[in-house]
Amino acid sequence: MQETLKIAVQKSGRLYEGSMKLLKECGIEVSNGNNQLRVLAANFPLEVFFLRDDDIPEYVQDAVADIGFVGENVVRESNKEITIIEKLGFGKCRLSIAVPKNGKFETLTDLNQKKIATSYPLILSGYLKEKNITASIHEISGSVEIAPRIGLADAICDLVSSGSTLFTNELKEIETILLSEAVLISNKNLSAEKKLILESLLFRIRSVKKAKNNKYVLLNAPNDKLETICKILPGMRSPTILPLAESGWSSVHSVISENDFWNAIEKLKAAGAQGILIIPIEKMIL
Ligand code: PRP
């Protein structure tokens, strides 16, 4: 019988949608119609466990699950014996220290000898130590953002994504202590067969990620400008150039990374490119 790889994903919360979307983009069908906690993928040797995110690192360490999709913040706080295999590019957020908007604290130093409420005592204490700040850490598991208003703490340390929770609670960020996103974690002692399944899943994940970071660019260029334009667009090998029906013009096809994108588009226009089309890429196999 072929083995299956057991993956833990968040049952509900900030990473649920992104995790399911990634599996789908990897061509793996997981139907969770009946809100089941355990689902076998239809077309890949994968079994999905839906769990509370805070429990995922421990379950992966203890081999209840082989791998997991979970926030880096949860991994760092849990401090378990697991391996981070890959950043997944979704669920981006940060762990920050925030204080009341119109209060007397402005900087981290102002929090010396004060009280900070958080669900991340381990990461926070490490950070304060590094910065030589002595503050008392008050651990609470939820609704951290109301702590200053009810007199529980002077400041908080919590996850910030859109910032709307801080805004509605009249708090302002004064220090970012960790940038986080969803990561793929693995148990340290996978069997050879499970390692092979993981390799195959990773290959798909990397192809999806690469495609997201790149765009397909299609444009028209006068032939005498081709050389300049090709220098702006290196492409995977070199751009594909096809003659247009209108003489003296060519169509140029290439791939460009998201990071270089706006910069390159301006240069392309300045160099005489016209009819520029930017097309999303679905998968990229190099
Ligand atoms: C976090 C955090 C804030 C909120 C911030 O909770 O505790 O309440 O998200 O997001 P915002 O900046 O977009 O408003 P999370 O959803 O991770 O829930 P959990 O702590 O219960 O896992």
Ligand code: ZN
């Ligand atoms: Zn959580």
